[in-house]
Every structure is written in C-alpha cells, then in structure tokens.
Amino acid sequence: MTVIRVVLQVCICILFNEIGKGLSQLFHLPIPGHVIGLVLLLLVLKQEWLRMEWLEEGAEWLLGELLLFFIPSVVGVIQFKALLAENSLGLLFVMGVGTLMVMMVTAWFVEQLYRYRRRGHHGE
Amino acid sequence: MGNEEIFSFLITLICYMFFKSLYHKKKILFFSPVLICPILLIFLVDYVPISYQAYEKGTQLFTYLLQPATVAFAIPMVKHWQLLKRYTIELLSGVIFGSTFALFLTLGLSTIFHFDPIISNSLAPRSITTPFAVTIASQIGGNQSLSAAFVILTGVVGMVGGTWIIRLIRIQSPLAKGVMFGVGSHGIGTSKAFELGESEGTFSSLAMILSAVLGMLLIPIWVGLFIKI
Numbered sequence: 001m002t003v004i005r006v007v008l009q010v011c012i013c014i015l016f017n018e019i020g021k022g023l024s025q026l027f028h029l030p031i032p033g034h035v036i037g038l039v040l041l042l043l044v045l046k047q048e049w050l051r052m053e054w055l056e057e058g059a060e061w062l063l064g065e066l067l068l069f070f071i072p073s074v075v076g077v078i079q080f081k082a083l084l085a086e087n088s089l090g091l092l093f094v095m096g097v098g099t100l101m102v103m104m105v106t107a108w109f110v111e112q113l114y115r116y117r118r119r120g121h122h123g124e
Numbered sequence: 125m126g127n128e129e130i131f132s133f134l135i136t137l138i139c140y141m142f143f144k145s146l147y148h149k150k151k152i153l154f155f156s157p158v159l160i161c162p163i164l165l166i167f168l169v170d171y172v173p174i175s176y177q178a179y180e181k182g183t184q185l186f187t188y189l190l191q192p193a194t195v196a197f198a199i200p201m202v203k204h205w206q207l208l209k210r211y212t213i214e215l216l217s218g219v220i221f222g223s224t225f226a227l228f229l230t231l232g233l234s235t236i237f238h239f240d241p242i243i244s245n246s247l248a249p250r251s252i253t254t255p256f257a258v259t260i261a262s263q264i265g266g267n268q269s270l271s272a273a274f275v276i277l278t279g280v281v282g283m284v285g286g287t288w289i290i291r292l293i294r295i296q297s298p299l300a301k302g303v304m305f306g307v308g309s310h311g312i313g314t315s316k317a318f319e320l321g322e323s324e325g326t327f328s329s330l331a332m333i334l335s336a337v338l339g340m341l342l343i344p345i346w347v348g349l350f351i352k353i
Contacts, residue, residue, distance in 0.1 A: 016195045
C-alpha cells in the first residue's frame, strides 16, 4: 500500500514538472520547466488547493534518494578524463580553498547581521 | 532496452542501495554513496565492455527524476513557511551575499587558472544543489556531468570543513551555521547541519533552496556580464 501511495505522489511531482516544462516551452520562458513546476506547486499548496498529505511522502522520497538520481550524471565525467587531469591542481584549489572561503565569509556575515538585528529588536 | 542498458540500470541501483545502507551503519566518509558509487561505476564503464552511451541510456530514468525532485523542494518550503517569513531578511541577505561571493570567487579563480570555458562554466554553479546546478551549467555553456562532479566535491569539502570554520571564527547562532552550510555546500552540507541540530539543519535546507532559486535566475545574468568585462 505504502509503495503505491509513494509512487502516485511521485507522479504528482512529475505532473507538475511536465506542466512547468509545457509552460516554459509555450511562452518561450528563460526559466526551466522544473523551476516553474516548483513555483506552481508552492502556489497550489499555499492556496490549499492541494493538501500537503497528498504528496508529502512522495516528495520526501524524491528528496531522500536525490543522491541516486545524480550518480549517473557524475559517471559522465569519464568523457572528460584528459581535460580534468590537465586542470586537476587548479580544480582542487578552487573546490578546497574556495569552498572554505565562501563558507567562512557567509557564516561571518550572517552572524553579524543576526547579532545586529537582535540588538535592534531588544533595544539594547 | 538492450542488455547493456538493463545491466547499467541495475548495477547503479544495487551499488547505491548497498553503500547507502553501509554508510548508514559505518559513517565512514569514503563509503558515502555520493563518493564511492561514481568512482566504482566509472571503473566499471571504463574496464568492462559497456559503452558510456549505453550506460547513459540505461540510467536516464534516474537523471530524469532530478527534475521532479526540484519540484519537491516546495514541500520543505511550505512546511517551514513561518521560519522563512520570520527570518526573511537574514536568510535572503545571507544567501544573496554568500552566493554572489561564491560565484565571483569561482569566476575569478577560473580566470587565474586559465580554465577551459567548459570547465569554468560547469564550475560556476558549484555551490548550488545538483538538480539546479546541472540545468544552470547547461544554460551557460557548461556540461552537466562536470557540473555534477564539481557540486559533489564542493559539498564534501564543506561538510568536512564546516565544523572547523564554526570553531575557528566562533559562530554561535544556529542561523549563521545553517546558512553557511546551505549556501556553501548545499545538500551534502545540510546533512552535516542536521547532525549539529534540528534548527541548523532546517536553516541550511532553506538557505540551500533559496540560493538554488536565486542562482537559477541570477547566475546566467552574472556570467554574461562577467564575460563582457
């Protein structure tokens, strides 16, 4: 029973994706269909035209197994072996040092903003 | 579907399920399906007579499901709507600041290292969750596979380095910790944020979704401007 329910709920997400794709093509929008699908679903849920329980389990299954869905894409790097080997040091630097810098700057910024806004609210 | 395609589909599924349960028990980073499955499958496609074309065809159902998975991001947004409304300013400014910095740092470093355009365009959306990043990459002239690989490595670095940063610059608020993981290392970092606490994890997933939607709208524009300069 649970399996059928999850499959049907996943189909609702697929339906919204396809509607989004259709709209994107029809109106030649620069935004990809799945993002339009996300906005549509958000709207429908907020307006309570569709109840959360009707697709919650399916949506959580999709998000929970996200890793499975992009593994095949990663395997595709096999087509770029030479290019990657050539640039490996630079890439490791960007991904290693670059990521840590981004996180440090972001955390610092939000921490300062949070402290500032909290002081404001309490009138200290 | 031919035999090669069916085999590709099944081996990917089995490999994922096996390492998912192993990682669940052992928690050794290397056994995380996100790292070990692509490595093993690359060896497989390389050393047994399966063409990459057949592998790609056999696994296209999985790749397709990335799209409805993006649609599913609406659920956590509706669930945490109150939190989203209460911290709109902090979340939005943190996300805009952090992801703009991430993008320009990546573009700048790509210029310094003289990366091939296909690499730098695949690298640009690397801080954004995979289902969005692969679309952005293909829109700006990058490659989906390269982009997915860069996104994962970025996520793993952030997941390992995040707790170190929190100690180094003494971050205290769960909000800042969450936004840091969500903006810098998307879903992989978010799993780490949930280990720190429920609110850290929730803020991280909200920041991840916001930076994905913003990135989708802004990265193609920013990249266009950057190339003109």
